[in-house]
Amino acid sequence: MYSYKSNLQLLLERERTTKIICSELNNFVNLEDTLKLIIKSIATLTNCKNVGIRLNDNGQYPFFVYEGFSDEFIQSENDLFKKDDTGNKIYCKNKNGYILECVCGNILEGNFDANCDFFTSKGSFWTSNSLLVAKNSKLKEIVPNRRGTCSKHKFKSIAIIPIKARGKIVGLIHLSDLKEGMFSIDLIEYIETIGEHIGLAIQNNLLYLQLQQQLDEQKKLTERLEHLNACKTDFFSSLSHELRTPLNIMLGAIQLIKLNYDFEHSAENSDKISSYFTTIQQNCYRLLRLIGNIIDISKSESNFIESTFEKHNIVSVVEDITLSVVPYAEYKNLNIIFDTDIEEKYVYCDPDKIERIILNLISNSLKFTQPNGTIYVTITESSSEKILIKVKDTGIGIPKEMISKVFERYKQLGSKNHQSQGSGIGLSLVKSIVTTHNGSIWVESEVGKGTEFFIELPCDDSINYTSPERSNANSLNQDYVEKLKVEFSDIYSF
Numbered sequence: 343m344y345s346y347k348s349n350l351q352l353l354l355e356r357e358r359t360t361k362i363i364c365s366e367l368n369n370f371v372n373l374e375d376t377l378k379l380i381i382k383s384i385a386t387l388t389n390c391k392n393v394g395i396r397l398n399d400n401g402q403y404p405f406f407v408y409e410g411f412s413d414e415f416i417q418s419e420n421d422l423f424k425k426d427d428t429g430n431k432i433y434c435k436n437k438n439g440y441i442l443e444c445v446c447g448n449i450l451e452g453n454f455d456a457n458c459d460f461f462t463s464k465g466s467f468w469t470s471n472s473l474l475v476a477k478n479s480k481l482k483e484i485v486p487n488r489r490g491t492c493s494k495h496k497f498k499s500i501a502i503i504p505i506k507a508r509g510k511i512v513g514l515i516h517l518s519d520l521k522e523g524m525f526s527i528d529l530i531e532y533i534e535t536i537g538e539h540i541g542l543a544i545q546n547n548l549l550y551l552q553l554q555q556q557l558d559e560q561k562k563l564t565e566r567l568e569h570l571n572a573c574k575t576d577f578f579s580s581l582s583h584e585l586r587t588p589l590n591i592m593l594g595a596i597q598l599i600k601l602n603y604d605f606e607h608s609a610e611n612s613d614k615i616s617s618y619f620t621t622i623q624q625n626c627y628r629l630l631r632l633i634g635n636i637i638d639i640s641k642s643e644s645n646f647i648e649s650t651f652e653k654h655n656i657v658s659v660v661e662d663i664t665l666s667v668v669p670y671a672e673y674k675n676l677n678i679i680f681d682t683d684i685e686e687k688y689v690y691c692d693p694d695k696i697e698r699i700i701l702n703l704i705s706n707s708l709k710f711t712q713p714n715g716t717i718y719v720t721i722t723e724s725s726s727e728k729i730l731i732k733v734k735d736t737g738i739g740i741p742k743e744m745i746s747k748v749f750e751r752y753k754q755l756g757s758k759n760h761q762s763q764g765s766g767i768g769l770s771l772v773k774s775i776v777t778t779h780n781g782s783i784w785v786e787s788e789v790g791k792g793t794e795f796f797i798e799l800p801c802d803d804s805i806n807y808t809s810p811e812r813s814n815a816n817s818l819n820q821d822y823v824e825k826l827k828v829e830f831s832d833i834y835s836f
Contacts, residue, residue: 355387363383374407378407388517390519390524392410393409393410393517394406395408396516408516419516448484449465452465453485457480458481464531466504466530468527470524473498497519498524499518501516501530503534505537505540506537507541508542513540513544586630596623649775652691654696656689656801659691661682665680667701667704674708676708676713681721683721683722683723687729702769704717707735711736711792730797733794733795734794736792739788745785750770779800781799782798
């Protein structure tokens with residue numbers, strides 16, 4: 343009994359219990375295991391034989407953990423819900439579920455009178471002599487439907503303390519013992535403080551579990567999307583290869599037919615038929631370009647762009663590519679100017695991929711630059727460790743709201759009414775290739791004044807040797823000519 347313990351003993355026991363409970367609440371992972379340890383600590387502190395915790399479960403408050411109480415008592419308490427004359431359960435006033443009868447339900451609803459001897463100012467119910475409860479008329483007014491379950495089990499000392507989280511009741515601490523005089527007001531007030539700690543920890547745990555559940559669901563969704571994206575990539579890659587094979591056969595057959603036709607037929611119908619062949623051939627090139635881009639963008643999505651990196655003089659590589667395009671620019675009445683501040687600068691790169699980048703950017707400039715316009719390709723050093731390649735034109739420019747989106751997949755440059763609309767894949771692919779070279783790319787543009795693309799690549803002068811010979815404007819091999827025809831298929835009729 344607490345009356346035989348000194349104040350110092352009580353303070354030491356409470357301090358020790360508080361440390362144990364706070365430690366459990368701050369570190370718990372499993373709610374049930376933690377609350378079992380807490381009720382053991384409360385039982386030790388109070389010398390009470392029966393301790394339990396009830397928690398909100400969709401408006402009902404069954405015992406979540408307990409020790410000492412008989413199964414019969416627990417079942418009878420869990421079954422205490424208001425019912426109407428037909429036996430149906432009645433919702434409580436706030437419509438949040440069924441309310442428990444007896445004292446517990448009134449505490450949960452905040453229905454108490456602090457002036458009544460059995461209630462504290464925080465809404466806890468307690469008595470060290472249950473016989474006094476039955477005789478108290480004021481309590482009968484507060485709890486008219488009291489059913490006396492505790493009295494039936496001969497409990498003399500009873501305490502029901504709300505578990506609160508930020509002012510909201512989320513459960514109850516229930517203490518009962520067959521002995522009288524087990525509780526005092528200061529002990530009840532102390533356990534009320536514990537109830538507030540428990541409530542806050544429970545709420546935080548529930549929030550954590552909800553967040554964890556959301557993260558798990560998000561992870562599953564992300565994995566599902568990644569799987570679907572991989573399936574889509576595989577599909578497009580397979581489909582593109584399937585389309586390119588017969589297309590190459592058709593293109594080869596068209597070239598052979600055209601050669602035979604030109605050889606065997608007179609000039610009378612040759613020009614007309616030849617134009618048909620040219621139209622078919624150009625559209626085959628267009629399909630090859632589109633299919634090639636789809637294959638490459640699929641590889642990019644899978645982080646599988648095949649590249650062969652070697653040391654190359656980037657000035658020579660870009661110059662050769664630019665000069666090879668001069669005849670096509672002249673055909674469109676456009677000027678191409680190549681300029682460089684340096685003669686040699688070595689970078690680790692895949693020259694075929696650099697060719698793809700430069701041809702794509704020049705191709706866009708050719709599409710959107712009016713006759714007599716100019717395209718500038720320049721190379722400068724942005725620093726001792728980086729090289730800057732710029733492709734600038736005097737074309738129609740890019741609207742301000744589109745500049746930040748030009749490298750997004752399937753975004754198209756220029757007006758939707760422009761005759762040279764593309765697929766919107768090219769620049770996205772260019773950015774992917776630049777990224778694989780550990781470089782960066784950006785664009786500046788103004789409508790009506792032109793567009794300028796900037797490509798910055800890391801360079802290395804530690805090894806200095808001559809790059810392998812490449813085709814140039816004066817000596818184009820057939821393979822390179824085919825590449826140009828494919829790349830410029832949206833612009834020219836070959």
